[in-house]
Amino acid sequence: MIRPGCRACFLLLLLLGAAWMSGCTSLPPTARRDALFNQRQYPEIRKQAVDDLAVLGQYERNGRVDGTVESATREYDAKYFDMAEEVRNLAPQAYFDMARVSLAVGRYTDAIRAAQNAIGSGASFLEGDEWVLLRILSLRENHKVLYESYLYCGNLDKAVAHHRQYLLINDLVNSMPFKKVMASLLRIRMTSMRLRSDYLERKAGSTRNQIVIAALMVAAAAGGASNNNQHNNSTSTLRALQAAQMAQIGILAIALLEDYKQELKAQLNIDLAQLMRQAADLNRLPKPTTADIRRAKMASGIYMTARISNPANTLNQAELSDLKKQSDQGKEMVSLFIDKQGRVHISGNLGELVALSKRIDEVPLRLPPPPDEGVDAYLDTYLTPGLYRMAGLQMSADEKKFFDRLVRRGGQDFVIDPAQAESQIALQGLHKMMQKTTEFQSWIVDR
Amino acid sequence: MNRPYHGTLRILITAGLVLLAAGCTSTSLTRPPDFNRVVDRQPSSIALGGIQDGVPCDDEAFYLQKYLEGKRIFYDCLLADNTDLHAYHGADVIVSGKIAHGGRTQRLGWGKFAAIITLGGYYFLGGPTQKQQTSITYNFEVYFADTGKSQSYLFSDAREAYFGLYGPGINMERKPELYEPGWDRLLYEICKELQSQRAGRMP
Numbered sequence: 001m002i003r004p005g006c007r008a009c010f011l012l013l014l015l016l017g018a019a020w021m022s023g024c025t026s027l028p029p030t031a032r033r034d035a036l037f038n039q040r041q042y043p044e045i046r047k048q049a050v051d052d053l054a055v056l057g058q059y060e061r062n063g064r065v066d067g068t069v070e071s072a073t074r075e076y077d078a079k080y081f082d083m084a085e086e087v088r089n090l091a092p093q094a095y096f097d098m099a100r101v102s103l104a105v106g107r108y109t110d111a112i113r114a115a116q117n118a119i120g121s122g123a124s125f126l127e128g129d130e131w132v133l134l135r136i137l138s139l140r141e142n143h144k145v146l147y148e149s150y151l152y153c154g155n156l157d158k159a160v161a162h163h164r165q166y167l168l169i170n171d172l173v174n175s176m177p178f179k180k181v182m183a184s185l186l187r188i189r190m191t192s193m194r195l196r197s198d199y200l201e202r203k204a205g206s207t208r209n210q211i212v213i214a215a216l217m218v219a220a221a222a223g224g225a226s227n228n229n230q231h232n233n234s235t236s237t238l239r240a241l242q243a244a245q246m247a248q249i250g251i252l253a254i255a256l257l258e259d260y261k262q263e264l265k266a267q268l269n270i271d272l273a274q275l276m277r278q279a280a281d282l283n284r285l286p287k288p289t290t291a292d293i294r295r296a297k298m299a300s301g302i303y304m305t306a307r308i309s310n311p312a313n314t315l316n317q318a319e320l321s322d323l324k325k326q327s328d329q330g331k332e333m334v335s336l337f338i339d340k341q342g343r344v345h346i347s348g349n350l351g352e353l354v355a356l357s358k359r360i361d362e363v364p365l366r367l368p369p370p371p372d373e374g375v376d377a378y379l380d381t382y383l384t385p386g387l388y389r390m391a392g393l394q395m396s397a398d399e400k401k402f403f404d405r406l407v408r409r410g411g412q413d414f415v416i417d418p419a420q421a422e423s424q425i426a427l428q429g430l431h432k433m434m435q436k437t438t439e440f441q442s443w444i445v446d447r
Numbered sequence: 448m449n450r451p452y453h454g455t456l457r458i459l460i461t462a463g464l465v466l467l468a469a470g471c472t473s474t475s476l477t478r479p480p481d482f483n484r485v486v487d488r489q490p491s492s493i494a495l496g497g498i499q500d501g502v503p504c505d506d507e508a509f510y511l512q513k514y515l516e517g518k519r520i521f522y523d524c525l526l527a528d529n530t531d532l533h534a535y536h537g538a539d540v541i542v543s544g545k546i547a548h549g550g551r552t553q554r555l556g557w558g559k560f561a562a563i564i565t566l567g568g569y570y571f572l573g574g575p576t577q578k579q580q581t582s583i584t585y586n587f588e589v590y591f592a593d594t595g596k597s598q599s600y601l602f603s604d605a606r607e608a609y610f611g612l613y614g615p616g617i618n619m620e621r622k623p624e625l626y627e628p629g630w631d632r633l634l635y636e637i638c639k640e641l642q643s644q645r646a647g648r649m650p
Binding site: 050053054056091095098107108109110112113114116117120121124153154155283338341342343344416417423424427428431435 | 488489492527534535536537645
């Protein structure tokens with residue numbers, strides 16, 4: 001016989017377990033990785049995102065997003081609306097997280113590829129009417145990443161094309177109809193979560209009862225059998241009721257979005273389907289106009305910094321001439337040689353190269369402030385693709401620390417062993433310094 | 448002679464043979480004998496172009512990038528822009544390719560029979576009841592910036608496993624570890640080629 005006190009504890013533990021399993025207290029992957037991004041824990045985000053991509057193999061086998069999907073961290077049942085949203089957004093979100101992490105650490109081509117994949121996977125997993133809002137948000141954030149990445153790679157045309165798409169979708173997201181439909185969708189999502197937790201709680205309860213009854217059947221067979229039948233019937237009735245409620249949720253979400261699309265058409269004259277189709281067709285984005293180029297450059301961090309900079313801190317002609325003279329000698333400052341063991345030997349004046357690199361890093365931050373009129377001429381003169389490429393080659397904090405340490409040690413010859421953990425930092429830093437000097441030389445010629 | 452002793456010995460030998468047969472696995476793509484000597488530090492940057500596989504997204508390239516970064520053979524491993532592989536990065540090596548993966552599983556009639564006649568003893572000892580065959584074909588195209596030439600590499604990995612309750616002894620379908628032998632071989636070929644190219648440039 002089970003004591004009443006122990007029975008109550010057991011029931012409480014089961015209820016807690018059901019509530020936990022229902023996902024009420026668990027955060028979606030997006031929320032977890034947002035927190036990590038704010039803490040700058042980029043390797044951890046990348047690891048989680050790459051692990052989440054393993055679900056793609058399941059879609060290949062099933063051929064569609066349906067049923068139960070296992071990711072590296074949890075299981076998703078796609079018949080619940082809120083879980084279906086999460087599981088469909090798993091791959092696009094994983095790609096986007098990798099894109100923003102790569103952008104944050106200056107790996108622009110990685111960011112470009114990941115953002116392109118995010119948009120591509122959004123096209124396949126978020127194509128239904130119910131997922132339109134998720135798709136819009138995904139397009140907006142990925143176009144922003146593509147804009148910045150192409151900008152710092154020096155490809156102005158592609159950067160401006162993506163910036164244009166970003167602005168179009170951003171206007172949509174900031175509109176009142178969008179915010180209203182997001183609020184309604186949140187209520188739908190919460191209803192689905194409540195239904196799921198309710199169902200799981202009752203299922204856990206009915207499972208516990210079945211266990212108790214099966215134990216009692218060992219002692220008194222006849223009474224337990226009839227009780228067991230009753231519980232089976234109630235579980236299947238519950239399942240049917242849940243299925244009806246979940247179907248209603250799906251219909252409600254689609255109806256809500258249909259209203260939203262009609263409102264957009266009537267109030268803002270936007271055909272949502274066409275806008276999204278255009279934004280997702282990366283190979284056929286409309287050619288940017290002069291106004292688009294101006295807007296994209298003025299939205300960049302370098303322009304914003306120039307606007308608020310102190311005019312007394314601007315680089316003057318003498319400083320620029322001095323920098324030009326130094327950069328002309330840049331290629332002869334150091335020489336590299338790789339030995340049979342794969343070790344890299346650097347000889348020359350590394351200290352001078354590091355100092356030149358630091359001065360070139362300051363150039364995008366010490367531009368003259370833009371005038372109130374004639375901004376186009378200013379943008380054409382200073383904010384060229386070469387300047388953005390230079391700005392994109394800024395050394396990371398680890399690279400600066402490494403080279404400062406080497407320079408403080410002194411000497412003319414250094415050996416870097418690629419087997420060492422810091423070798424990647426060293427070689428990437430060297431590569432950036434040399435490339436930056438080349439970019440500066442071509443930029444300064446036009447001043 | 449002690450009959451119970453003989454009986455116990457026979458049972459133990461039979462169980463041992465069943466256990467031995469249970470984990471029979473084979474894989475055709477093994478490491479070359481001079482792998483450790485050839486795969487050594489190569490201070491170059493490697494970029495990954497499109498790596499096509501059965502899934503309509505770029506996951507193999509991300510896994511391969513993670514694998515190569517873990518090996519610390521190259522100083523940089525990044526992803527190339529799919530629209531223009533050579534743009535933006537100045538990589539020494541660019542890898543593109545295709546990985547095709549297929550397989551089948553069949554139940555062994557004799558295994559089921561053995562499980563029945565031993566009342567499940569054969570099954571719980573891990574005696575084989577299934578045969579799984581997996582084939583993976585790697586077709587890589589590697590561009591070397593120093594010579595400006597591309598080379599193609601084609602590898603096949605045919606795996607076969609007989610297993611029962613406790614699963615196969617080797618990875619038959621779990622990505623990305625499944626593809627590591629192919630990536631090992633690719634790394635070996637790239638390092639061999641780079642060493643041969645650089646040997647020509649040594650002072």
